[in-house]
Amino acid sequence: MDQMSDTTPATASAGHFAVQEDHVIKTEGLSKHFNTVKALDQIDISISKGEFVSIMGPSGSGKTTLLNILSCLDVPTAGRYLLDGTNVSDMSEADRAVVRREKIGLVFQQFHLIPYLSALENVMLAQHYHSIADAGEAQAILESVGLGGRASHLPSQLSGGEQQRVCVARALVNEPAIIFADEPTGNLDEENEALIIDLFKRLNKDGRTIALVTHNPEIGAMADRTIRLRHGHLES
Amino acid sequence: MAANKKTKLGFGLLMLLKSLAVSKGRVLVAIASIMVGATVVTALTSLYFDVSEKMSHELRAYGANFFLGPSDQANPPHIAEADYQAVLSSIDADRLTGASPFLYGIVKLKLGDAVLAGVNFKGLQKIYPNWQLEGSWINVDFDDRNAMIGRTLADTMELDVGSSFDLIGRDSGKQITLRVKGIIETGEAQDNQILVNLPVARALLDRPDTIDLAMLSIVTTGKGAEDLATKINQAHPQLEAKPIRKIAQSDGKILDKIQGFMALVAGIILIITSLCVNAILSAMVVERNREIGLQKALGADDGAIIKQFVTETLLIALIGVMLGLVLGFGVAQILGQTVFNAWVSVRFIVIPLTLGVSLIAAMIAAIIPIRRAVRILPALVLKGE
Numbered sequence: 001m002d003q004m005s006d007t008t009p010a011t012a013s014a015g016h017f018a019v020q021e022d023h024v025i026k027t028e029g030l031s032k033h034f035n036t037v038k039a040l041d042q043i044d045i046s047i048s049k050g051e052f053v054s055i056m057g058p059s060g061s062g063k064t065t066l067l068n069i070l071s072c073l074d075v076p077t078a079g080r081y082l083l084d085g086t087n088v089s090d091m092s093e094a095d096r097a098v099v100r101r102e103k104i105g106l107v108f109q110q111f112h113l114i115p116y117l118s119a120l121e122n123v124m125l126a127q128h129y130h131s132i133a134d135a136g137e138a139q140a141i142l143e144s145v146g147l148g149g150r151a152s153h154l155p156s157q158l159s160g161g162e163q164q165r166v167c168v169a170r171a172l173v174n175e176p177a178i179i180f181a182d183e184p185t186g187n188l189d190e191e192n193e194a195l196i197i198d199l200f201k202r203l204n205k206d207g208r209t210i211a212l213v214t215h216n217p218e219i220g221a222m223a224d225r226t227i228r229l230r231h232g233h234l235e236s
Numbered sequence: 237m238a239a240n241k242k243t244k245l246g247f248g249l250l251m252l253l254k255s256l257a258v259s260k261g262r263v264l265v266a267i268a269s270i271m272v273g274a275t276v277v278t279a280l281t282s283l284y285f286d287v288s289e290k291m292s293h294e295l296r297a298y299g300a301n302f303f304l305g306p307s308d309q310a311n312p313p314h315i316a317e318a319d320y321q322a323v324l325s326s327i328d329a330d331r332l333t334g335a336s337p338f339l340y341g342i343v344k345l346k347l348g349d350a351v352l353a354g355v356n357f358k359g360l361q362k363i364y365p366n367w368q369l370e371g372s373w374i375n376v377d378f379d380d381r382n383a384m385i386g387r388t389l390a391d392t393m394e395l396d397v398g399s400s401f402d403l404i405g406r407d408s409g410k411q412i413t414l415r416v417k418g419i420i421e422t423g424e425a426q427d428n429q430i431l432v433n434l435p436v437a438r439a440l441l442d443r444p445d446t447i448d449l450a451m452l453s454i455v456t457t458g459k460g461a462e463d464l465a466t467k468i469n470q471a472h473p474q475l476e477a478k479p480i481r482k483i484a485q486s487d488g489k490i491l492d493k494i495q496g497f498m499a500l501v502a503g504i505i506l507i508i509t510s511l512c513v514n515a516i517l518s519a520m521v522v523e524r525n526r527e528i529g530l531q532k533a534l535g536a537d538d539g540a541i542i543k544q545f546v547t548e549t550l551l552i553a554l555i556g557v558m559l560g561l562v563l564g565f566g567v568a569q570i571l572g573q574t575v576f577n578a579w580v581s582v583r584f585i586v587i588p589l590t591l592g593v594s595l596i597a598a599m600i601a602a603i604i605p606i607r608r609a610v611r612i613l614p615a616l617v618l619k620g621e
Contacts, residue, residue, distance in 0.1 A: 064619070073533060073615040094537050101535020112530045112618055116258045117251070124247060129535040133247035170534075 022049045023082070024178050024209045025070060030079035030089075032065050032232075039065040041232045043079070047178070047211055052204040054220040055213045057229035063213045064182060066229065070211060071104050071180040072096040084177045101130045105171030107181035111163040113155040119166045120151040123173050130174040141169045145199060161192025168199060178209040185219060197222060252547055255527075259520050263552060266516040270556025271563065273509030274594045278564020280498040281586045283571055287494055290576040300334075300363045300451035300480060302461060304468070307476040314446035319472055323450075326471070327464070333453040334362025337434055340448050341441035343403040347393055351429045352403070354437020354447075357384075363453045364422065371397035371418035380436045382417035386427035390419045403430065405440040412440060506597045513601035517549065521605045528609050529617035538610045545606045546599070553598035557591050564590065 025047040032040040040062045047053050055063050068074035069081065072088055075096075081089040084103050088096060100106075113122045123141055124133040142151050145165040155163050164184060171179050181200070185193040197219055204210050204224075212223065220226050228235035256263050283290075304323060306313040320337055336359035343352040357374045374382050385395060395401060395416050404411045414436075420426060438444050454461065461479035468477035521528070528541060536544075565582055572580035 068615040071533075073618075074613075097532065097535050097537040100533060106533055108618060110618070112526060112533075114527055114530065116254045121247075121250070125251070125531070126534045128247045128251070129531065129540065 024049050024084055026082040028080050030076050030081055033077045038232050043234055045227055049209055050207050052210045052223045054223035054226045056220045056226050061229040062232040063229055067180055067182050067213050071106055072099045103177040105176035105179040107167050107171050107184045109183035109186040111167045113163055113166055115155050118152050118154055122166055123170045126170045126173050141173045145169045160188050161195050164196050181212040183213055262516050262520055266513050266552045267556045269509050269512035270553050270598055271559040273505050274557045274560020274590050275563040276505040277502050277593055278561050278586055278590045279567035280502045281589055282568035282580050284495055284498050285583050286580045300453050302452035302454050303478050303480055304450040305476050307474055310474045317445050320450055323468055331455045334359045335452040336360040337447040337450045339437045339443055342406040344406055345403055352437055353429045353431050354434040355431050368421040369418050374417055377433055379433055383414040384418040384420055384431040385416050386429050387419055387421040388427040408442040410440050510597040510601040513598055517602055517605035521609045525617050528612045529614040533614040541609050542606055545609055549598055549602040553595050557594045561590055
């Protein structure tokens with residue numbers, strides 16, 4: 001965790017890489033190459049605290065690759081990435097695991113709930129790796145997403161929308177600096193899609209920072225700002 | 237802090253039990269594999285510790301393994317009866333399988349001279365239970381009318397079981413008529429001798445208080461026979477006690493081979509167990525690819541993943557070993573009864589030994605699956621489709 005403290009939030013060590021106080025995310029020259037394929041090339045973006053940003057682009061444009069790097073699931077080939085004032089681009093896997101549990105909430109298209117754990121236990125799992133599993137807190141979070149009465153249900157006993165709300169509750173439970181969502185409505189019907197979008201809007205209104213990858217222009221348009229990618233480049 | 241740890245421990249345990257319950261088919265096979273390994277190790281280890289004792293008892297059927305004679309200091313070269321009895325009483329009764337004195341002398345028969353041996357037939361039967369016999373053994377010490385005779389001598393003298401013959405002490409001139417109760421075939425010098433109870437020989441040969449030598453069959457392990465010989469030689473300088481090397485060495489070689497074979501079998505079984513457990517744990521890791529990826533995405537570091545799989549493996553192994561210990565002691569008893577016709581002792585050392593060896597085998601089996609689990613890339617396995 002040494003690397004987490006070597007950069008102060010207000011100003012990065014490089015003079016040209018000054019970070020504003022309210023930037024949760026700041027990248028400069030962020031690139032990801034898979035052999036000769038440039039999945040991301042020289043991406044400079046910033047996301048401010050409390051901002052709701054959508055990341056859009058056609059298939060293969062690098063949306064998921066960018067989200068993986070921003071959520072510390074992957075590392076860039078080149079460039080720098082400051083998350084909540086900390087340079088995480090060249091961290092070890094162990095340090096990135098700490099960043100993931102301390103600062104990041106993840107919402108997946110496939111929900112990725114553990115099938116043999118109840119809704120409550122799935123939320124407690126995130127607490128378990130963060131600090132301690134607290135059933136009371138987990139229950140409160142489930143209630144905040146409207147699933148207080150479904151806490152003891154297994155994922156297989158929940159609808160797609162309910163499963164996604166458990167996934168959102170799991171992402172929220174550790175009070176992360178930012179929530180990353182990868183096509184969170186991709187597997188939902190219209191009704192549940194609306195529920196989830198409303199939930200994200202409400203979370204954002206409560207001050208949460210959200211970065212959401214989507215194909216859907218309507219959902220993209222609901223965000224404060226849209227980052228558009230094409231062939232690994234930022235669209236101007 | 238203690239409460240926090242308890243909660244963390246509690247949730248970790250809940251996860252562990254639930255994840256094992258989901259893979260219960262594989263878990264049961266893994267437990268069964270370790271159980272089989274632990275059973276074999278327990279059974280063979282129990283036998284290993286008992287086999288020296290048990291085999292030594294078994295090998296006593298192949299003849300005397302201890303010789304007692306007069307030393308160079310003895311003049312005349314005889315053993316005093318009192319010394320012989322003192323030696324016998326100094327040997328643990330449980331370890332002394334059989335003993336017989338031998339008092340030799342020349343007697344005259346109708347067709348010439350022959351060697352007469354005064355013995356203790358009860359002891360002789362225990363030392364040489366495998367002698368081939370026609371007729372029957374002399375079973376009482378005071379029988380002074382019967383003799384046993386070696387096959388070669390019986391053929392020369394044309395004697396059968398039930399025949400009577402006269403013999404005269406060459407030096408004493410005393411005469412006696414004996415009846416052949418049994419004809420023995422030993423492959424040794426006794427095939428040319430006449431065997432009678434020691435008091436009969438004493439009377440015929442006029443040797444009331446001495447014997448020439450004694451053969452003993454003693455249950456010994458390791459260097460027990462040599463140690464006993466040293467002890468006797470120090471206590472009775474007029475005697476020469478020594479293990480019969482041919483028999484003692486055979487005992488040692490056979491025991492070494494049997495113990496080596498058991499160690500080999502246990503080793504092979506442990507390797508097979510380890511391979512089975514490895515295959516099962518590998519399959520469990522593949523099955524839980526996404527779950528592990530998710531755990532890592534939620535912030536589980538390599539240590540947490542390793543801890544989870546090590547704990548699962550240890551739990552599976554412990555259950556397997558516990559069952560294996562119980563079964564193994566049962567199998568050891570069956571083997572003990574079948575092979576040695578005796579119960580095998582339950583030794584405490586077998587428990588930590590089996591536990592240690594089985595756990596090591598299980599943990600070795602877990603190395604590759606755990607490395608696979610640690611190498612899982614969450615970004616790859618959680619890709620949305």
